[in-house]
Amino acid sequence: MKRLVDVLAPGLRVWAPAMSNESTLLHQELLADPERARGVTFSSVQFPGIDRTDYLAIHPEARQLGWFMTPALRKGIAQGRADVIGLDYVGIARELREGPRFDVAIAQLTPPDAHGWCAPGLSCDFVPLVWRRAGRRVAHINPALPRLDSSFRVHISELDHIVEAEAALIDFADPVLGDTERAIGRHVATLVRDGDTLQFGIGGVPLSLGQALGNHRRLRFHGGMLPSALRTMWDAGAMDRDARMLTGVVLGDGPLREFAAALPHLYLADVGQTHDPERVAATERFIAVNGGVEVDLLGQVNAERTGGVILAGSGGLPCYCQGAQRSPGGRLVTCLPSTARGGSVSRIVPAITDQALVTVPRYLTDAVVTEHGVAQVRGLGLNARAEALIAIADPAHRPALVEAWAQMRKKL
Numbered sequence: 001m002k003r004l005v006d007v008l009a010p011g012l013r014v015w016a017p018a019m020s021n022e023s024t025l026l027h028q029e030l031l032a033d034p035e036r037a038r039g040v041t042f043s044s045v046q047f048p049g050i051d052r053t054d055y056l057a058i059h060p061e062a063r064q065l066g067w068f069m070t071p072a073l074r075k076g077i078a079q080g081r082a083d084v085i086g087l088d089y090v091g092i093a094r095e096l097r098e099g100p101r102f103d104v105a106i107a108q109l110t111p112p113d114a115h116g117w118c119a120p121g122l123s124c125d126f127v128p129l130v131w132r133r134a135g136r137r138v139a140h141i142n143p144a145l146p147r148l149d150s151s152f153r154v155h156i157s158e159l160d161h162i163v164e165a166e167a168a169l170i171d172f173a174d175p176v177l178g179d180t181e182r183a184i185g186r187h188v189a190t191l192v193r194d195g196d197t198l199q200f201g202i203g204g205v206p207l208s209l210g211q212a213l214g215n216h217r218r219l220r221f222h223g224g225m226l227p228s229a230l231r232t233m234w235d236a237g238a239m240d241r242d243a244r245m246l247t248g249v250v251l252g253d254g255p256l257r258e259f260a261a262a263l264p265h266l267y268l269a270d271v272g273q274t275h276d277p278e279r280v281a282a283t284e285r286f287i288a289v290n291g292g293v294e295v296d297l298l299g300q301v302n303a304e305r306t307g308g309v310i311l312a313g314s315g316g317l318p319c320y321c322q323g324a325q326r327s328p329g330g331r332l333v334t335c336l337p338s339t340a341r342g343g344s345v346s347r348i349v350p351a352i353t354d355q356a357l358v359t360v361p362r363y364l365t366d367a368v369v370t371e372h373g374v375a376q377v378r379g380l381g382l383n384a385r386a387e388a389l390i391a392i393a394d395p396a397h398r399p400a401l402v403e404a405w406a407q408m409r410k411k412l
Contacts, residue, residue: 004106004163005029007138010039010061012103015130018044018051020251021123023108023140025167027053037062043102045092045126046070048312050172050251056081067092068313084310088318089224089275096129097272105134109154110145111164116156121145122169122257124268125224125248128152136160142167146261148250150268171253174228175204180337183371185209188333191367191374192216192287195240199223199280199320200289202251205335209289213238221245222283224274224316226266228252231259248274275316280323286330288320293336294347294356295368297386297405299377301334301360308355321364331366331378338370338394346397348389350404368392382412 004026008014017023030037030053037059044051045067054072055064056079064082066073076082087095107127109118120127122145131137131154139154141164156162175181185208192198192213197220200206210229213219214236221230221239226247233239244265250257260266273279280286292303293311303317304310324330336347348370352358366378368389375388386409390401 002161002163003029003033004138004140004161005033005036007104007106007136007161008036008040013041013043013100015102015105015127015134016042016044016053016055017106017108017123017127017140018046019123019125019249020170020172021108021121021127022051022053022170023106023142023167024170025140025142025163025165026106030055030058034059041065050170052170068315069310074310084313086313088314089271089316090277090319092126093129093270093272093275096126101133101135102130103135104138105130105136106138106140107131107154108140108142108145110147111141111143112156113147118154118156119145119147120150120152120154120268122148122250122260123248124150124152125271125274128270129272139163140165140167142169144169146257148261148266148268151273152268152270169257172202172251173253174202174207177204177208180371181205181208184335184337184369185212187369187371187374188289188335189213189216191331191333192219193285194218196220196285196287197222197283198287198289199324200227200229201225202227203291205291206289207232221247222274222280222286223247224271225249225251226260228256231256234259246274271316275319277319277323277326280320280330281326283323284328284330286324286327287333288324288331289333289335290317290320291336292334292347292359294349294352295334295336295365295389296349296352297389297401297408298351298382299362299365299368299385299389300352300358301365302352302356303359305355305357310357314359317359321360325364325366332360332364333367333369334360334365335369338372338392339397343394343396346393346401348393348397348401350401350408383409
């Protein structure tokens, strides 16, 4: 009986499916026959907390290359078996189009239609960028995948190796909402107008925002990931029923997959389209809603690193940041709780240190939101900007921030 792992051999560079198209069949086969991973370099855009397969744990001589830091990659870097490339989505797309080719590309696809065409299922973000250039094209044909309209399709005749088997799909569960996330979501909703085009992802704040936007109307969506919050907005009548929804990934559970399959104008595309700053800039009133780790009093946003530890990567944030700022009536909204570690650490900080990374420079920062309110800093001078950010910090940390700013101002 043919297996997906039959195509693996030492020295090969292999592109593996990830996110909601991660193949549980490939995962099971590797666990059953770990020797197939010996000497193989696996690559995929895995996200911490979403993807399940730890390729480095399969075999001590397996290697992995990624673009987002995960606990497995952090351990692999220390062992000299892994590396992370620090690129945003525009940079990743170029690397996949122009960089070294993969010896093998593995995709999870739907069964072919009457004309022999397979669809990419729930994820169309990166595989189209590597597929045509790969030495061998391998498919896990999974009847459990829904067939969604997309810019990418694969004819059964172009596949070099096929394994057809129904396998479980990856579920992503929404977090439990707390008071902080609910307050942030309500504040963000005040910045959204009827008819705006929104981009947001997964997590507590997007989930809360989806609930807070129930009374809005004619909203549109363009984002890298379609989360369950969109279903909440659709059911409330907030979404424009006639507008196309462009995304790269559908990420959620069974009910969300059924919802996505029934959407009349959902269209999946690769990151070269979903994260194209030019396309975003051409969309009027594009509102990009993203998270952050900390924001300093100059307006610099760190969304990647805390205490010297890289949490993930810049991802699509720089793309949407640049595009939203050029969109007529558009804006970038950065959301974060005001504190961490049980309230002992402020996430509004005097200055970004060498233990952090600047993901969004101060000249692109627009609106910053915590549970304590909104700081609309775009266009503000240095003093006004610092004062606005201190006003949305946790009250217990505001005196220290005021003093820190007084000292910083003397050296400007």
